[in-house]
Amino acid sequence: xxxxxxxxxxxxxxxxxxxxxxxxxxxxxxxxxxxxxxxxxxxxxxxxxxxxxxxxxxxxxxxxxxxxxxxxxxxxxxxxxxxxxxxxxxxxxxxxxxxxxxxxxxxxxxxxxxxxxxxxxxxxxxxxxxxxxxxxxxxxxxxxxxxxxxxxxxxxxxxxxxxxxxxxxxxxxxxxxxxxxxxxxxxxxxxxxxxxxxxxxxxxxxxxxxxxxxxxxxxxxxxxxxxxxxxxxxxxxxxxxxxxxxxxxxxxxxxxxxxxxxxxxxxxxxxxxxxxxxxxxxxxxxxxxxxxxxxxxxxxxxxxxxxxxxxxxxxxxxxxxxxxxxxxxxxxxxxxxxxxxxxxxxxxxxxxxxxxxxxxxxxxxxxxxxxxxxxxxxxxxxxxxxxxxxxxxxxxxxxxxxxxxxxx
Numbered sequence: 001x002x003x004x005x006x007x008x009x010x011x012x013x014x015x016x017x018x019x020x021x022x023x024x025x026x027x028x029x030x031x032x033x034x035x036x037x038x039x040x041x042x043x044x045x046x047x048x049x050x051x052x053x054x055x056x057x058x059x060x061x062x063x064x065x066x067x068x069x070x071x072x073x074x075x076x077x078x079x080x081x082x083x084x085x086x087x088x089x090x091x092x093x094x095x096x097x098x099x100x101x102x103x104x105x106x107x108x109x110x111x112x113x114x115x116x117x118x119x120x121x122x123x124x125x126x127x128x129x130x131x132x133x134x135x136x137x138x139x140x141x142x143x144x145x146x147x148x149x150x151x152x153x154x155x156x157x158x159x160x161x162x163x164x165x166x167x168x169x170x171x172x173x174x175x176x177x178x179x180x181x182x183x184x185x186x187x188x189x190x191x192x193x194x195x196x197x198x199x200x201x202x203x204x205x206x207x208x209x210x211x212x213x214x215x216x217x218x219x220x221x222x223x224x225x226x227x228x229x230x231x232x233x234x235x236x237x238x239x240x241x242x243x244x245x246x247x248x249x250x251x252x253x254x255x256x257x258x259x260x261x262x263x264x265x266x267x268x269x270x271x272x273x274x275x276x277x278x279x280x281x282x283x284x285x286x287x288x289x290x291x292x293x294x295x296x297x298x299x300x301x302x303x304x305x306x307x308x309x310x311x312x313x314x315x316x317x318x319x320x321x322x323x324x325x326x327x328x329x330x331x332x333x334x335x336x337x338x339x340x341x342x343x344x345x346x347x348x349x350x351x352x353x354x355x356x357x358x359x360x361x362x363x364x365x366x367x368x369x370x371x372x373x374x375x376x377x378x379x380x381x382x383x384x385x386x387x388x389x390x391x392x393x394x395x396x397x398x399x400x401x402x403x404x405x406x407x408x
Contacts, residue, residue: 004401009182123206228278
């Protein structure tokens, strides 16, 4: 079976092309898209993935939830390990475990062996280090082969997204793809002939920024002050250090929250400010391995701000409830510099393609973060003559990968 795999930072989807139509495969019963999450049970080698992983974690099962695991591919973390119940698991093994289980579940639910995979990848796993980019793809390929996949091809995700769209015939199209994933943002300019028979990629660019960076900013600036970040320690008048909260706000670094070094630092903070409700809540979060729950609540706050003028955050730490309200206007100001950095890569893509914004005829938006009003309007407003495609923003990459597989 030829399958397109969109192994995303936030979510994962598989697709096939059958009878000329793309179809997303079930990865769990009645689910064609699952969170890129894995839960390792304490005291055993067992683990669950996707919605089941999050359900097990939220039900209070002892163990470790890991999300956004794709993000480690472009960093040195891929060569590191994470602590779990007295043993250490390589991050490479974490990715292999997730992909292997996902593939087996897809085979069981849909029938047939997945022997050929067209795997999506960002334009670059790493902004400034080609060697790390090559290492990231090699690591992803190694995990797929360990899962039993015999034949593997790669395609940039924004190019796959464009292939998923049924464009009208009768006019030549100059497509601009905006693909904002959890870990990276990618852009492509693609020329498609009037009869849709010719597909010419003029340029592709990417930047190592994505939806997780919006979460990171939201967490650090609007939420961590409620966990003690801006306090002064009562016993020695020293400011609470920011470093632990930087780690809390960076989902791919959550394993470091549970290190011996971090444990000593939190104990020292509590010793020097024992009455701080915020620090006690931070201590509770770490002691109960709830960084994953905190990340989920932060992401939910971000999503709520896509539609509401104001949204709330609530985290219960024992007998203490941490609450915060954030406005959409405040969130927009918070992410403005990040969106501008993404726009730099978009402008570079147009330059490399040798075209201007007013020549673009169609826009393809991909990824959940393109639903954020500040993000959507920032990119669509630049192309006055372009039509915004009504494509599936969540399933576009997987569907396009499947279509590309049919041409190989």
